[in-house]
Amino acid sequence: MGDDTTTGVRIGAVDPPPCKRPLEAIERDGEWIVREYYRRTDDPGDGVFTFGTYDSRIDAMREGQRVLKRRRHPCLLRWDTERSVGGLYWNPAFEALTVEYSDLLQSWVVTPKDDHFVFQASDSTDGAYQLGKLVLEQYDFKTVEFYTRDGELETKREHRFLRHDITKSGVRFKRGQLPASVERPAPPPEAAQQSGSESGDEADQGATKIMNTLASVIPDITKLEALYLEGSVYRYRTPWDGGWAQILILNPEQQDHRTLKHVFGDAIGAWRKLADHENVATIHETGGEPATWVVFDVSDTPIAELQERTSTRERVRLLSGLGSAVTAAQQRGIYRTDLEPDRISVDTTADSGVDQGGLRRERSDTGLSPSVSGLGLHRRMSEAADRYDASRYMAPEQLRQEATPTTPVYRLGAVAYWLLTGTEPYHRRQDFTTAIREGDLTPPHELAQLPSAVSDCVGKAMHSDPNARHRTGAKFVKALARALDVNA
Numbered sequence: 001m002g003d004d005t006t007t008g009v010r011i012g013a014v015d016p017p018p019c020k021r022p023l024e025a026i027e028r029d030g031e032w033i034v035r036e037y038y039r040r041t042d043d044p045g046d047g048v049f050t051f052g053t054y055d056s057r058i059d060a061m062r063e064g065q066r067v068l069k070r071r072r073h074p075c076l077l078r079w080d081t082e083r084s085v086g087g088l089y090w091n092p093a094f095e096a097l098t099v100e101y102s103d104l105l106q107s108w109v110v111t112p113k114d115d116h117f118v119f120q121a122s123d124s125t126d127g128a129y130q131l132g133k134l135v136l137e138q139y140d141f142k143t144v145e146f147y148t149r150d151g152e153l154e155t156k157r158e159h160r161f162l163r164h165d166i167t168k169s170g171v172r173f174k175r176g177q178l179p180a181s182v183e184r185p186a187p188p189p190e191a192a193q194q195s196g197s198e199s200g201d202e203a204d205q206g207a208t209k210i211m212n213t214l215a216s217v218i219p220d221i222t223k224l225e226a227l228y229l230e231g232s233v234y235r236y237r238t239p240w241d242g243g244w245a246q247i248l249i250l251n252p253e254q255q256d257h258r259t260l261k262h263v264f265g266d267a268i269g270a271w272r273k274l275a276d277h278e279n280v281a282t283i284h285e286t287g288g289e290p291a292t293w294v295v296f297d298v299s300d301t302p303i304a305e306l307q308e309r310t311s312t313r314e315r316v317r318l319l320s321g322l323g324s325a326v327t328a329a330q331q332r333g334i335y336r337t338d339l340e341p342d343r344i345s346v347d348t349t350a351d352s353g354v355d356q357g358g359l360r361r362e363r364s365d366t367g368l369s370p371s372v373s374g375l376g377l378h379r380r381m382s383e384a385a386d387r388y389d390a391s392r393y394m395a396p397e398q399l400r401q402e403a404t405p406t407t408p409v410y411r412l413g414a415v416a417y418w419l420l421t422g423t424e425p426y427h428r429r430q431d432f433t434t435a436i437r438e439g440d441l442t443p444p445h446e447l448a449q450l451p452s453a454v455s456d457c458v459g460k461a462m463h464s465d466p467n468a469r470h471r472t473g474a475k476f477v478k479a480l481a482r483a484l485d486v487n488a
Contacts, residue, residue: 020071020073021036021037021073021140022073022074022075023035023064023076024038024076024077024079025064025076025077025079026082027057032055032056032060033052033053034052034054034067035050036050036073051063051064051067055305056304056305056307056308058307058341059304068091069091074091074094074139074140074141075161077161087427088162088166088167095113096112096113096142097119097135097136097145098111098112098113098144098146099128099129099145099147107123108125108128109122110131110132112141120134128146132146132157136157140159141159144156214249214293218285221238221247221295222239224236224238225237231251231378231381231382232381233248233264233377233378233381234248234251234252235247235248237298240284240297245298246296247293247294247295248377249292250291254385255291260292260381261292263384264380267375267376268286268294270376271294271375271376272286273332274329274375277324277325280372280375281296281297281345281371281373283295283296298345298371298373299345299370299371301346301347302342302344302345302346303341303344303345303346303370306348306368307418310368312420312484312486313486314368315419316484316486316487317368318419319412319415319416319419319480320474321370322339322412322477323472324474325370325372325473326411326412326474327473330405334376335404335407336380336407337372337376337407337408338374339372339393339411340391340393340411340414341418343373343374344370344372344373345371346369346370347369347370348368390433392414393411393415393418394436395410395436395466396436396437397466405466406471407466408473409461409472409476410462410463413460413461414462416461416476416477416480417462420444420448421444421448422447425441436464439463441459443455443459444458450484453482453483454480454483454484457476457483
């Protein structure tokens with residue numbers, strides 16, 4: 001991009017950012033690998049940076065998305081097979097380019113949308129059009145939008161991954177096997193090291209500030225381990241009573257935000273109404289001053305680690321516990337449960353269970369007991385902060401920031417879909433919010449060896465019409481157990 005190869009083109013004096021390849025998460029020999037995207041046309045001498053190897057796809061995707069943002073890669077491909085892409089996720093910083101006329105520079109410019117960095121400038125519309133396509137392909141932006149001199153959108157061009165609809169069922173890649181010799185660890189470049197160091201310093205300072213705040217009101221806290229430091233709610237882990245507990249705390253920079261503190265407190269109040277339920281995480285301590293926080297019990301194993309290691313009968317038992325918690329929430333008017341795998345952990349040692357009313361019952365013979373945390377806290381906080389983060393587990397009405405009495409049933413149905421198929425709902429659709437609105441769900445029996453009656457049952461729970469769903473989580477699980485011919 002440093003050559004004047006296009007007539008009427010002026011190259012800016014500022015060096016462009018590093019040009020990095022997309023990332024990919026792909027399974028090999030029973031393990032999931034996160035690495036740079038490998039093209040058959042790449043020079044093997046360039047190497048392919050590998051960022052890690054993981055036991056499960058979910059762990060690989062989590063790390064892949066962290067690398068995506070931290071190192072500014074444009075997008076992440078999730079492969080279902082060696083030749084079939086199942087998901088495509090874009091870094092927000094690479095969502096769109098614009099080609100428009102700048103009155104200030106008196107020329108046509110190519111810039112990221114909502115950013116002022118000028119990749120290229122041209123005196124002519126034709127030159128700017130060609131440069132826009134060049135930057136789109138070279139930097140792997142998702143789209144480039146071309147505007148008229150009056151500021152009207154004229155046309156738009158998409159990345160080749162989108163033009164060829166690579167996540168569509170049946171689309172196959174003709175790609176060669178990646179030679180092991182070209183894979184190598186990826187030490188961060190100098191800029192990434194500096195950025196990572198600064199980010200680490202900020203995290204350390206934030207943890208120290210939170211540690212001092214919590215230690216002043218909770219003597220039991222001796223150290224903190226950061227788990228998630230984004231958005232309005234930070235998550236930490238801390239030793240507690242010989243085991244571990246987790247802490248959710250309002251972002252230190254937002255502690256003076258009265259609305260967020262109020263919403264946080266209301267969400268904890270709703271959680272407390274269910275905290276004595278066997279399948280809801282127990283709250284140890286909570287407070288509103290000098291910071292807004294909650295300390296709660298966490299079972300030993302994330303449910304994602306068990307998804308592939310449980311029998312159908314055990315999965316139904318897990319869903320039975322979750323259905324009981326959902327039903328209890330519905331009975332108390334709590335409809336924003338935010339149920340999804342990241343909010344569920346499993347006690348693999350206690351042989352406990354619950355009846356359909358949410359009370360303790362005879363011990364289960366499975367040894368697996370699910371526990372839900374948050375109870376809508378994250379969704380309420382993101383809405384209050386005007387961060388409408390979409391999720392493939394959201395009900396259609398939640399896309400409008402609404403909730404109904406059967407919204408928790410929909411989310412339970414989405415978790416059941418994932419637990420039974422190993423695949424997130426709407427996994428074949430990049431534009432999954434449109435699919436959610438339209439109810440365009442791939443039936444579970446097309447993804448796994450399941451009876452078609454299971455698809456009917458899950459489809460009813462995830463119906464786009466709230467009135468067409470099962471009335472409670474418990475009724476859904478009972479119907480699902482009948483479809484699977486398993487005792488709930």
